[in-house]
Amino acid sequence: MRNNKLKSIYLSLLAAFICMLFPWSGIALSLRPDFMLLVILFWLLRAPNQCSVGTAWFMGLWIDLATGGIFGQYALAYTITTFFAVIYQRRLVLFSSTQQLVYVFSLLFLSQLILLILKTFAGKEFLGWSYFLPSITGALLWQLAVIFGLNTGRHSHGN
């Protein structure tokens, strides 16, 4: 049971990573939700013992590698974001889906904000407010997954 869960965690993280690697460009790139963070947040709610801040840090490192940026930027953004998810994990599971959606959106926004600060320190330029669009599409994707029956807590004992 536990092994099965670990396997599905790793497989979904891999799938999210491949989604991030797709040759996105143009408008699609500016709308691309952060698949990796969404999957990590999902597992944080469902299996906090198997997937935690460390997992998020490690996956962030891989994203750093794939984006060719300085090592540790995504890792730090994911670490801080997941920390705020972990400390409220118990409450999050009990939230209604709307409350969850708001919280997930704020977490996605937070991670982008941290990333923006880090990238600005590294000498990059702010790309305008459209930079935060992925937070919105990410939250929409989360809601879509919930509508299509993804269980984000509450009834996790049933499965």
Added chain:
Amino acid sequence: MMRGIHQNFDQQQAPAFFARGPSPLARLSFFTALSLALMATDSRLQYLTGLRENLMTLLHPLQIVANVPADMYHATSEYFSTHHHLLDENARLKKQALMQDITLQRLNILSLENTNLRNLLDAKQALVETSTLAEVIHVGRDSFTKKIIVNRGKNHNVVTGAAAVDAKGVIGQVTRVYPSSSEITLITDKSLAIPVQIERNGLRAIAFGKGRDNTLDLPYLPANVDIRRGDKLVTSGIDGVYPAGLAVATVIEMKTTQDSPFAHIVCMPAGGIENNRQILLVSVPQAELETAVEATSGERTKLPATAAHTAKPAIPAATAVVTEESQPHAQQ
């Protein structure tokens, strides 16, 4: 506030049944420290280059897998492109080949003449640049950086600092070389600078990427500079990185304001920065690099250590170009 969170969690963690290992705050501080250390090491020191290379090799198959859907789309759309379309294209390509044949014939005569002239002058022969054809396997992963990954690397003799060129002009420079892939920083990236020359009057300048809007800037040029809209920028070749005379960009905006002594010049890249899949990686051989430096010794005061820096593969050439070149120009 942190203390509050900590206490809050301590209460939660109390029963052994719910034990989750180290507290989230401990994990947060540990991984934050680790990330900060990594960032400092990676941005200031060169220790992680080898590690990055190895990890990139691991990542290579995943990148290929991620490209499969796009490749399949291209393959099917090519398959279904109509007979008529193919005939059209064929006719056009034949015409183009004919035109290029004519140019090539003239080129042969010119290069013969050039050899003779060089013999007369007793000058060294310029070496032919080595070039590799590469295909883009990964684009636009991050909206902050303008970088692409191509499928040729160390195993195919690609070197750091090589120029990336397509049919229409320069598109960037190789900044990192992995075993079977390499990273190209596009000329529109904020960290890349490229020495250019105005085709019309031979004026030298340095074009910087803007980081967004896919445009280039020509900063630090006086307001009365002789540049007009529509002027073509070509590589000057004095950096020893790009072969001279390649098209870089076209000036699309030239503005002077009262409050600034510098002109505001915006250029549009000539190469297909974001739409081509095949890219030529051109590296200038070391021997020619030396002759290029000798030939332009007059320029050495202006551009001190560019050539020397690009010859060192350990330093990403793009950053070297920026740090070395921005200063003399800023002082002008």
